Each structure stands twice: as structure tokens, then as C-alpha cells.
Amino acid sequence: MEFKSPNTQEVEKEVFLSRILFCSIAILILATIIITRLFFLMVIESDQYKLRSLNNTIRMQSLPASRGLIYDRNKNVIANNQPIFQLEMIPEQVLDIDTSLEQLADLDLIKKNNIDNIKQRIDKNLQFKSIVLRRNLSEREVAVFANNRINFKGIDIKSRLSRHYPKGEIFSHALGYVGSISSGDYSRFDPSFYTGKEQIGKTSIERNYEPYLRGKPGNQKLLVNVRGRIMERIDQNPFLPGNNLILTIDSELQEAAYKAMGKQKGAVVILDASNGEILVMLSSPSFDPNKLSFGLTQKEFNTLSKNKNKPLFNRAIAGQYPPGSTIKPMIALGALEMGIIDPDVFMPCEGRFFLPNYSRPFNDWSTHGAVNVVRAIQASCDVYFYNIANEMGIDKMSYFLKQFNLGASTQVDIDSEKNGVMPDKEWKKNNFTSRENQTWYKGETVIAG
Incomplete structure (x- = not known):
């Protein structure tokens, strides 16, 4: 049996002690990191993670595409898009649709006589797709909803682009107007190009060139809390905007024809004899397409459609007159x-x-x-x-x-x-x-x- 010399024993003792010291320091550092991280999670970010723990969900949100602009022959804009606030609902996320609609009516955010119409649209709409309850909310109405937002799960205010016609009545029959998507619209056009939040062409150019003017919607993946508030954007697939459209109509001539007609009933059509291009297409009396695009109540629309002067009737292409x-x-x-x-x-x-x-x-x-x-x-x-x-x-x-x-x-x-x-x-x-x-x-x- 060999005995180590005192010097050897002393060296081994120092090595052993140094190892113990190193391990102790490493353990202390790791413990400090863990404690610091726990403090950060439990104190600094406690509110955020508490909300996530309650009912965090990953939600896919569609992004409606912007509609293409319409120009006259001289590149003057005659149909564009303006930002507005609108009230939207995703039916499958609403606990009690009837109660929610009644409460919105009590807050004057929707009209009570329009509730039945909204319910019909909800029944015909895909329940996971958003539908528009009200367009063009005022700042006061936005503030009213914000104060009561916690009571309306599945309902929110969104900033959207809405169709706007700078010349109003002057181009109404030539351009037509847009409106909220109906079940009938889904049968005419491919539903995959719509999220339910867009406006769709109802008459004239807006309707006939719908596939050209509309874009392709995108989507984004969101992390939302129990109150529906967006906590984080996880991923995004941007939308493709619609195509711009240039017409042969001349704005100055169209406006001159509108002023010349005044309150008379009739139509004005001017063609370029060399190539058949339409320079003016006017029907009188006319209507304001902006009001129809924002949305009328059924009563307001009935009043307009039953007007004895027939402002919705396009005399330029549907009227039959002796030559x-x-x-x-x-x-x-x-x-x-x-x-x-x-x-x-x-x-x-x-x-x-x-x-x-x-x-x-x-x-x-x-x-x-x-x-x-x-x-x-x-x-x-x-x-x-x-x-x-x-x-x-x-x-x-x-x-x-x-x-x-x-x-x-x-x-x-x-x-x-x-x-x-x-x-x-x-x-x-x-x-x-x-x-x-x-x-x-x-x-x-x-x-x-």
C-alpha cells in the first residue's frame, strides 16, 4: 500500500476545493438567472401572461382588399376610397345575438327597425365571416361603443375603406354604386374573393367590372385574449388591391350636361363619332350614390325607389323613346x-x-x-x-x-x-x-x- 506524500495530498486538496468553489459559483449564477427570470415573469410581465392564461386563442383574421379607383379619360378621379369606422360582427363569437343587437340599438349604434334585416343577413351569412352592422360611424358613436366594448364579445369597430364618389349625382347612373354583400351577391361572384367586410358593385360600371375592381383579400394570424383584444400579430399574408379603371367619359362634358338638364327628366349621351367612345352618359333626375354606398334603411330605400320621378331609373340605356x-x-x-x-x-x-x-x-x-x-x-x-x-x-x-x-x-x-x-x-x-x-x-x- 502506497502513501501519498504531504505535498501530493496538499495539491489534491487544493484541486478539490477549487472544484467545489467552481460548482458553487456556477450553481449560484444559474440560481440567480432562474430567480431573475421568475421575478420578470411573475412581476414585470404578470398582467400579460395572466391574460394569456385566461383564454388566449389564435385567431385568423381576414384582410379585405382595397377597391380599384375609377378615372375619367383625363385621369380625373371619379370614384375613390375613404377611411371610415364601421361596426362589424362575427356571429359565431357572439354569445347572444338578439340581446347584443338590442343593446346596440339602446346605445343608438344601430336602428331598431333595422334589426330584423340584420338578423336575416346573419342567417344567410357564413357564421365565421364578419358582417357589417353599421357603416360610417361618427367619433361620438365610436367613443360610445369603446366605453361599452367589454359587453360585446364578437363585435368590434374597424377602420375600413369605403367607396366615395366626389362628383355625387353627376356620375351616378354611369358608375352605379356599391353596397354591403348580400346572399345574392355570393351566387353571382366567387365567395373566396370576399371576407364579408367589403362593398360590392350593385349597378352599372361598379357591378359589371366587379371582378376587375375588387382585389384579393389577405389574412393575418393573431393572438387574442378573452376580451377579444389583440395581444400579438403572429403572421400576416397581405391583400392584393383591385385594379384601377379608366373610362372614356369626360368629366367636364358630363358636368356640363348635368347642369344643362337641371330638373328636367331625360338623358344625354354623347359619342365620339370617330370611334364610338362614350363621352357623356347622363340620366336625369339622379341620386346620390354616396348615400346608397353608406347604406340606407329599408324605409329610406323604399322612399327612393318609389319616387314618382324614378331617380334610380337609367334613362340613358333603359328608356325607350321615339327617335x-x-x-x-x-x-x-x-x-x-x-x-x-x-x-x-x-x-x-x-x-x-x-x-x-x-x-x-x-x-x-x-x-x-x-x-x-x-x-x-x-x-x-x-x-x-x-x-x-x-x-x-x-x-x-x-x-x-x-x-x-x-x-x-x-x-x-x-x-x-x-x-x-x-x-x-x-x-x-x-x-x-x-x-x-x-x-x-x-x-x-x-x-x-
């Missing part, structure tokens, strides 16, 4: 092609035209004397064209005028266009029930010219 003297150059061309008239031959105009065996005269607006085809068009001589119509007959006249697409759709890129009427014997037979009314009379041929 008057604008048709005379086409009838003259037909008569020349058919050899019914000679351009150098003059006919007398004594201010009235008589058919054989007809006692009633067909009066002209004036007496024009001797006129040929050029003079007849210049003076808009009715008697000259009464003679042509009588010689041509309604069937030939109808056939020739249809070559100009009269009676057919113009295929303008706006819905609700109504075809014109190009009458002939067959048309009358198909559109009247009594045998007497189905008969075509010579006098009808005369006035058609």
Missing part, C-alpha cells in the same frame, strides 16, 4: 339605295300629307315648299319623308333600318340595357292580342318615317 327626326338620314339612304327617290328631284311640301281614302291629314311642323333629299334633311321636312315611307312600306323600312342595329342592343358594358323597338307587321302581330290591333295600317307606316 324623332334623327332617323331621317337613314331612311333617305334606304330610299336612295332602293331607287325610290332621285337626289336631284324636288317634291312639293305644303305642310301636310294625305293618304288616299284618308280624311285626316299628316301635318308637318312647317311648310317648306319644294325640297330635294338634301334640303329635306336640312329642314327636317316631314312631308318629304311621309312620301318616302309610304312608297317604301314598313317591311322594307324595318329591314333596312335593322342594318344600323336599330332595335338591337348596343352591347354597352353596363347591365340593364333595354333594346329599342323596330316595328314591322310581324312585330305587331306578336305583341298585340286582339285581331284588330294586330293589323298593320298604312298610317302607321307614314308616321314611322
Whole structure:
């Protein structure tokens, strides 16, 4: 058995003590780190983690896309987007929808007579998708809701972009308007492009170019607490904005036409004769599309739609009116092609035209004397064209005028266009029930010219 020398024993003792000291220091440092972290978690961040521990959930929130702008031919903005506050609900997160809606009505944040309409929209809407309860809240209404927010789980105020029409009534029929998405809209367009918070085109350009103007929604993953407050944004997939649209309409001409019409009923359409571009499309009386975009109550909408002046009716594309003297150059061309008239031959105009065996005269607006085809068009001589119509007959006249697409759709890129009427014997037979009314009379041929 070997015995270590005193020196060796002393060295080993020092090594052992140094190891104990090192381990003690390491343990002390680790303990300090752990205690510091516990203090930080339990004291400094206690409120945040306490809220997380109550009922933290990860929620996917959709991000509605911004709608494309609309410009006139000179790049003047005629439809843009403005930020507003709106009240939104996610139905599946609301504990008692009926009670919540009643409480919102008591706070004057929604109207009581609109509750049934909201319930219908909730029933037709996907329950996990947000629906808009009220648009364009005032600062006072935002403050009222903020003070009562704890009582409305699943309901919140969001800042959104809303459609705005700077020129108001001037472009209402040409542009149309947007509104909240209905169940019928989901059947017309792909629901995957909507979150339920957007506005969707209802009429005219806004409706027909909906797939072009709308964007593609994004989404974000959020950590929210029991009160619905966002604690942290975990991930985000941004939305793609809609495309901007440039129209052929000229704002200055449109505004001039609007002022010229005043309170008269009618329509103004101006085309560029060289290429067919629409420079003006106006219907009067008009309406303010901004009010419809913000949302009207059913009573307000009924009042507007039942207005005797029919401001919602687009007379420019849906009204059917006699063409008057604008048709005379086409009838003259037909008569020349058919050899019914000679351009150098003059006919007398004594201010009235008589058919054989007809006692009633067909009066002209004036007496024009001797006129040929050029003079007849210049003076808009009715008697000259009464003679042509009588010689041509309604069937030939109808056939020739249809070559100009009269009676057919113009295929303008706006819905609700109504075809014109190009009458002939067959048309009358198909559109009247009594045998007497189905008969075509010579006098009808005369006035058609």
C-alpha cells in the first residue's frame, strides 16, 4: 500500500476545493438567472401572461382588399376610397345575438327597425365571416361603443375603406354604386374573393367590372385574449388591391350636361363619332350614390325607389323613346339605295300629307315648299319623308333600318340595357292580342318615317 506524500495530498486538496468553489459559483449564477427570470415573469410581465392564461386563442383574421379607383379619360378621379369606422360582427363569437343587437340599438349604434334585416343577413351569412352592422360611424358613436366594448364579445369597430364618389349625382347612373354583400351577391361572384367586410358593385360600371375592381383579400394570424383584444400579430399574408379603371367619359362634358338638364327628366349621351367612345352618359333626375354606398334603411330605400320621378331609373340605356327626326338620314339612304327617290328631284311640301281614302291629314311642323333629299334633311321636312315611307312600306323600312342595329342592343358594358323597338307587321302581330290591333295600317307606316 502506497502513501501519498504531504505535498501530493496538499495539491489534491487544493484541486478539490477549487472544484467545489467552481460548482458553487456556477450553481449560484444559474440560481440567480432562474430567480431573475421568475421575478420578470411573475412581476414585470404578470398582467400579460395572466391574460394569456385566461383564454388566449389564435385567431385568423381576414384582410379585405382595397377597391380599384375609377378615372375619367383625363385621369380625373371619379370614384375613390375613404377611411371610415364601421361596426362589424362575427356571429359565431357572439354569445347572444338578439340581446347584443338590442343593446346596440339602446346605445343608438344601430336602428331598431333595422334589426330584423340584420338578423336575416346573419342567417344567410357564413357564421365565421364578419358582417357589417353599421357603416360610417361618427367619433361620438365610436367613443360610445369603446366605453361599452367589454359587453360585446364578437363585435368590434374597424377602420375600413369605403367607396366615395366626389362628383355625387353627376356620375351616378354611369358608375352605379356599391353596397354591403348580400346572399345574392355570393351566387353571382366567387365567395373566396370576399371576407364579408367589403362593398360590392350593385349597378352599372361598379357591378359589371366587379371582378376587375375588387382585389384579393389577405389574412393575418393573431393572438387574442378573452376580451377579444389583440395581444400579438403572429403572421400576416397581405391583400392584393383591385385594379384601377379608366373610362372614356369626360368629366367636364358630363358636368356640363348635368347642369344643362337641371330638373328636367331625360338623358344625354354623347359619342365620339370617330370611334364610338362614350363621352357623356347622363340620366336625369339622379341620386346620390354616396348615400346608397353608406347604406340606407329599408324605409329610406323604399322612399327612393318609389319616387314618382324614378331617380334610380337609367334613362340613358333603359328608356325607350321615339327617335324623332334623327332617323331621317337613314331612311333617305334606304330610299336612295332602293331607287325610290332621285337626289336631284324636288317634291312639293305644303305642310301636310294625305293618304288616299284618308280624311285626316299628316301635318308637318312647317311648310317648306319644294325640297330635294338634301334640303329635306336640312329642314327636317316631314312631308318629304311621309312620301318616302309610304312608297317604301314598313317591311322594307324595318329591314333596312335593322342594318344600323336599330332595335338591337348596343352591347354597352353596363347591365340593364333595354333594346329599342323596330316595328314591322310581324312585330305587331306578336305583341298585340286582339285581331284588330294586330293589323298593320298604312298610317302607321307614314308616321314611322
